Amino acid sequence: MGFNNRWIHWMSMCIGSVNYFVLVNGEQVGPIIPGRGPRQGDPLSPYLFIICVEGLSSLIRDAEIQGELTGTKVCRRAPPVSHLLFADDCFLFFKADEMQVNVMKNILSTYELASGQAISLPKSEIYCSRNVSDTLKHTITTILGVQVVLGTSKYLGLPSMISRDRNATFSYIKDCVWQKINSWSGKCLSKAGREVMIKSVLQAIPSYVMSISQLPTTLIDSIEKMMNSFWWGHGRKTHRGIHWMNWEKLYAPKIHGGKGFKDLSGGSLSHGWKFITEPDSLVAWIFKARYFPSGSYLTAEIGHNPSYVWRNIMHARFLVRGGARWSIGSGASISILNEPWLHNGEFISSDIPGAPFLQNFTINSLMNLYDKVGMNR
Numbered sequence: 543m544g545f546n547n548r549w550i551h552w553m554s555m556c557i558g559s560v561n562y563f564v565l566v567n568g569e570q571v572g573p574i575i576p577g578r579g580p581r582q583g584d585p586l587s588p589y590l591f592i593i594c595v596e597g598l599s600s601l602i603r604d605a606e607i608q609g610e611l612t613g614t615k616v617c618r619r620a621p622p623v624s625h626l627l628f629a630d631d632c633f634l635f636f637k638a639d640e641m642q643v644n645v646m647k648n649i650l651s652t653y654e655l656a657s658g659q660a661i662s663l664p665k666s667e668i669y670c671s672r673n674v675s676d677t678l679k680h681t682i683t684t685i686l687g688v689q690v691v692l693g694t695s696k697y698l699g700l701p702s703m704i705s706r707d708r709n710a711t712f713s714y715i716k717d718c719v720w721q722k723i724n725s726w727s728g729k730c731l732s733k734a735g736r737e738v739m740i741k742s743v744l745q746a747i748p749s750y751v752m753s754i755s756q757l758p759t760t761l762i763d764s765i766e767k768m769m770n771s772f773w774w775g776h777g778r779k780t781h782r783g784i785h786w787m788n789w790e791k792l793y794a795p796k797i798h799g800g801k802g803f804k805d806l807s808g809g810s811l812s813h814g815w816k817f818i819t820e821p822d823s824l825v826a827w828i829f830k831a832r833y834f835p836s837g838s839y840l841t842a843e844i845g846h847n848p849s850y851v852w853r854n855i856m857h858a859r860f861l862v863r864g865g866a867r868w869s870i871g872s873g874a875s876i877s878i879l880n881e882p883w884l885h886n887g888e889f890i891s892s893d894i895p896g897a898p899f900l901q902n903f904t905i906n907s908l909m910n911l912y913d914k915v916g917m918n919r
Contacts, residue, residue, distance in 0.1 A: 543597055556586060594657040595627055601649045602634075610645045612637040620831035621824070628698065638674045643685050663687040667695075699750055704850050708758040715748050715757070719765050722747070723772045736773055737801060744769055745804045753812050756854040762806045769803075813855045814839060814862045829855075840866065873905030 563572035602625050605611040613622030614635040626633040636642045650661055666688045670679050679690055695702055696714075704711050722743060731739065748757060748765065757765075770789040794800025817826045817839040833852060834842035840863055844856055868876050868883040876883055878900045879892045891897070 543593070543600060553590070557590075560584070591630070594653075594659065595632075597656060598632070598649070598653045599625060599627065601652060605645055605649060611642055616828055617832045619835055620828050623824070623828075631697075638670055638678055638682065640678075640681055640685070643682050647686055664689075667691040700754060704755070708850075709761050712751065712755075712757055712761055715751060716761060716764055716768075718747050719744055719768055723768055726772070740769055740773060740803060744772075745806070748806060749804075752806065754854070755851065756857055757806065759807070765806065813851075814858055818862070818866065870905060873909055876905045878903050878905060878908065 561573035561575045563570050564574065565571070602611065606613060606622070606624055611624055613624035615622050624635050626635075634646060636646055654660055663686065666686075668683065668686065668688045668690055669692075670682070670690065683690055692703075701711050726739060751757065766789050770792075773792075789803075791799070792801045792803045793805050795802050813825065813829070816823060817829065820826060821830075829852070830839075833845050833848070840859070842856070844853070848856075863882075866882060867887050868881060870876065870883060879890050879897055882889050883905060884890070890900075892901070
């Protein structure tokens with residue numbers, strides 16, 4: 543990777559001179575010299591791991607440059623993606639070809655010899671598209687020593703593949719909420735305790751999934767009915783209590799007569815906000831190439847055959863637009879109409895009389911007009 547030999551020597555000294563002292567019955571025992579370098583919790587360990595993984599990334603990039611590996615693309619204009627790294631896990635993308643499979647296997651073998659980190663092939667899985675034949679799938683799995691999956695498992699708490707039946711895909715969230723409620727039903731909880739349990743535990747269960755995907759309406763209704771029954775159920779397993787107020791009214795803040803519970807029907811804001819604040823990120827490049835190549839996220843259309851994630855991102859765009867404001871620079875890319883560039887985020891509507899004459903003009907046109915008027919004066 544091009545590190546200086548002196549720096550490499552320093553790192554080797556840090557790894558080779560590690561020793562630990564432990565307390566046994568109040569007495570210090572040691573030094574204990576590990577035979578495999580620093581332990582997992584050592585402050586130097588994550589930095590060394592990142593350096594090693596960067597070596598793996600460099601090997602894959604070199605193979606791409608030489609034309610030995612081909613990353614995947616979501617569309618023609620999108621950048622190719624050959625690998626994604628998440629902590630100590632990685633996703634590898636390459637063409638279903640016997641030659642590229644052998645190249646990837648050689649890269650992994652080189653990484654093992656250089657870093658000393660053995661790859662657990664029995665725990666590794668591979669997913670192939672529907673265009674790959676069964677014979678080729680068998681050849682790939684034989685070379686790599688991994689098993690083929692259908693992509694129905696979960697990764698980092700999220701389903702790796704979302705089927706057409708959204709309720710079945712996210713049904714595990716409903717089951718988790720139901721288990722929590724059943725474990726509390728026999729306890730004598732006050733109204734304050736129920737409120738804390740709903741806000742801090744029950745409504746936190748779907749929050750992680752909702753940051754990426756919007757849950758189906760029927761599933762949200764079922765979860766809210768369970769929370770409503772728990773709120774009015776008075777701790778009985780039957781949850782048959784009188785519902786003195788609709789669950790929708792409980793969303794309101796306490797100063798307005800509600801309980802301040804969270805509305806689960808909101809969309810995903812994380813990606814939409816990232817498209818605006820970090821336009822050079824990989825996820826922004828991919829979505830821009832697929833759905834708004836010549837525009838921006840705020841002006842994008844739903845498009846033809848959109849993905850489920852893109853529908854969720856577009857569903858929450860009105861919230862992003864409501865909190866977005868233009869900071870005027872040159873004004874060359876900001877339209878005069880329907881853009882929040884005025885004071886307090888106000889905009890000039892295209893419905894006012896004479897608005898069609900300003901349809902194709904931007905803010906810099908107003909600046910040029912002001913300059914000309916000032917010069918004439």
